[in-house]
Amino acid sequence: MRVCVIGTGYVGLVTGVCLAHTGHHVICVDNNEEKVKLMKAGQSPIFEPGLSELMQSTYQNGLLEFTTDIAAGVQHGEILFIAVGTPPLPTGESDTRYVEAVARGIGANLNDGYKVIVNKSTVPIGSGDWVRMIVMDGIAERQKVLVGAGGVEAAVQKIAAEFDVVSNPEFLREGSAVYDTFNPDRIVLGSNNQKAIDLMKQLYTPIIDRKYAENPSLPPVPVVETDINSAEMIKYAANAFLATKISFINEVANICDRVGADVTQVAKGIGLDSRIGGKFLQAGIGWGGSCFPKDVSALVHTAKDYNYTAELLEAAVKVNQRQRLIAVDKLQQELKILKGKSVGLLGLTFKPDTDDMRDAPALNIIEELNRLGMKVKAYDPIVSQTGLRHGLSGVIVETDPERLADGCDALVLVTEWDQFRTLDYAKMAKLMNHAVIIDGRNFLNPKEIEAAGFRYVGIGR
């Protein structure tokens, strides 16, 4: 099928590349010229395991194209994905201006033939109808230019009948985005038109049939066919549930710390109950990234708009804000006076295997440590390697873990990068003023770390 994906970030680029890999002809559109230049040269603008390789192979076989020209993309595609960002406004609401610009651009460039306009961006509930309206506005504006005010209504009616809007929320995780795209737990399709849903199912057939899945013999991927509002709500509810689950285990961890229980054992013990499930019960310094914080806040805000206070979700956010600074509390307990001391952060990104720093707990930790007068250094496999500083300030980025440890009074493990399991901790301990490590992700083996000469402090263990 002919596909256009507008917005080539973590979601759009992965979606475009994976759909091209399954045999569709995909044009990816982005208004960032630098990004498009890079992608045309066969390079991925983001770090995501497996993406570069897949991108290069599909690009070479001609099924993947990149452009800044939205008209070319819209006229090529029978399926048009909107995959631009919906970042948070200071109020917590979702900033939908990029979606609006794209919907208008689609309307202004629609050509003949039936099109499905797919909202893949995470958008406030009710955005399906709003996108339809903006596309119609875009069409009307073009018609005004083309035929003058007199002919507008009839022209809009004619073209309006030729597109439908589908909500198809995305559930991929950064760091495993390609894997998640080929191995989804479900595909959600929200529309009031069966023809649009059927085309979407046709588009996803290779994925539904697990042609590119790790285990192709599993039954087909479940498809949830529903109305647009419910599809939009599914996305928010899924993220809000997972974020609340993490805040829950973090709260339990804080109680464990006080009563002398081990949260990793507690998580195992409750996670084996199939009604609870063992995933997303990893206690630590809280959830971050470009989705959980903004999506939970947006849902709280939507509830407020409709005169409801989402108390459980507000509490989940509050627990998370406090949890982000739990490592600082623990540092204080260990070192007493922090002013003038040095701390080394192991990891900066909000999770491993990504270069994304959006709303990373590290940012709050650095700010607080600076406020308390500490010298902050960090080593992160991606940030240190790429030299990208992602707007970081108040932190010296070191090029290797041993330089990081040199002269530090404590280390804080912020991101559970795999390579942090096998560092030469004995050597690092010798380079430090005080060999203390706060394991903000309960990632390391306490016995091994203590054997290397460290005092080990976990979260709730």
Ligand code: NAD
């Ligand atoms: P991103 O910021 O990484 O990428 C957005 C891209 O859109 C950028 O490349 C930007 O240049 C481009 N863009 C902006 N305006 C444009 C325009 N008018 N025309 C063409 N391109 C334009 O965003 P992302 O992380 O991929 O997220 C996209 C959406 O998907 C958001 O709504 C997000 O909530 C949702 N989502 C993200 C994830 C994730 O893990 N990142 C997962 C699920 C859903």
Ligand code: UDX
């Ligand atoms: C999340 C959702 O999982 C995904 O379905 C959605 O599409 C986008 O948002 P992502 O933000 O990429 O994905 O990462 P995820 O693995 O969910 O982790 C989010 C945050 O929660 C990270 O900061 C991570 O460290 C934290 N986390 C996760 C925990 O603290 N404990 C856990 O048990 C799991």
